[in-house]
Amino acid sequence: MLPDWVTQKCPEISAVHREAAIARQAQLTKPTGALGRLEQLAIELAGLQATKQPRAARVPIIIFAGDHGIVAQGVSAYPQGVTIAMMANFASGGAAISVLARELGSSLEVVDAGTLAPEAVAGIVIDKPRSGTRDFSVEAALAPSELAFAFEAGQRAVARAEASQPDLLIFGEMGIGNTTTSAAIAASLLGVSAEEIAGSGTGIDAAGRAHKARVIDAAIARHGVAGAPPEKILCAVGGLEIAAICGAIIAAAQRRIPVLIDGFIVSVAALTAVRLNPSCQPFLLPSHQSAEQGHRLVLRALNAQPLISLDLRLGEGSGAAIALPLVRLACSLHNGMATFAQANVPDRPA
C-alpha cells in the first residue's frame, strides 16, 4: 500500500562521534553539565550528523499545504479559503513563517500537496494527487493510491532540499481543518478519546471543541480505526499535507538529516512516521510545546521534551523556526569554546 522505501532503515547514530562530543563537552571551560540541555543537543547532533562539529547553519523550511473535507462539519474558526490565500502569502513573503525564514536565512519552499487551488499559485510547487481530502465523517479521507502519492511528494521535497546540503530540515503545514485531522490521527494511534486530544485550533470555543471531539470520535468508530495500522488510519481520517510531512520526515532521516519538529500537527505526522518506521525516531528533534491541547500527549508518546514553551499555536513550522537559534547556539558553544587546557583554566582536581 505504501511505497517500499517507507520502512527502509535509517542510518544508525554514529557512536564514535557521539562519544567524542561527550568527551569534548567535559573538557570545555564550564562546570560539567552547566549548559544543560544545550550540551545534550550538541552531543545528539554530532552523533546524528556523524561529525565532530555539529551544525545548524543551513536549514531549509518546507511547508506542505492541503485542504480538508472535514471543514464541512464546522470544526474550524476560519473559512476553508484561508488555506489557498495563505499559500500565496507564504510565497509573497507576508506570513509569519516568511518573516522567520528571512530572519534565519532559510529558504522557504511551499508545496501544494492537496489544496482546492484550481490552478497554479505563483511560487508554489504543485505535487498533489487530487484537490483536498474527502469529509471523513461520511467517507474515507483518502484512497490508498492518494496516500502513497502524498508520501512520495514528501520524499521528492526532501530530495530537492538535499541539493543544498542541509544541516537540518524544518517542515511546516497549512490546511484549515488540520487540527481536527491531526487529532483524529493521534486519537486513533494512541487509542484515546478525542476529548483528550482535540484542541481549539484556530480558536473555536468550548462548545465548538466539544463538537469537534464528537465528530472525531464518531468518525473513528465509523471507520473502525482505533489502534489500527498507521496507513489505515491515514486513509480513513488523514490529510495530504500530513501524509506528505510523514513521508518527508522518513525520507530526511534515511538521508541522515535531522528534522526540527514543529507543533501539534507536525508532531502527529512525526508520531505516525515513528509508528511506520521506528528507526527514524532519533532524527526527530522536538522544538516547542504548542498551546494546542493534544500536543502534550503526542510529545509524551514520542518521548520528546520540547526546547521552548511560548504558548504558540500557529503551525507553518513557526515553532521550529523560533527554536532554531537555540540549536545554532548549542552548536556554536560546542564548537567554539576553549578547553581547560587551551585556556589554562584549572580543571577539577583528579
Ligand SMILES: Cc1cc2ncn([C@H]3O[C@H](COP(=O)(O)O)[C@@H](O)[C@H]3O)c2cc1C
Ligand atoms: C490566517 C491563518 C494562518 C495560519 N497559519 C497556520 N494556521 C494554522 O491553522 C490551521 C489549523 O487550525 P484549524 O484546524 O482550527 O483550522 C492550519 O492551517 C494551521 O497551519 C493558520 C490559520 C489561519 C486562520
Ligand SMILES: O=C(O)c1cccnc1
Ligand atoms: O501546534 C500547532 O501546530 C497548531 C496549533 C493550532 C493551529 N495550528 C497549528
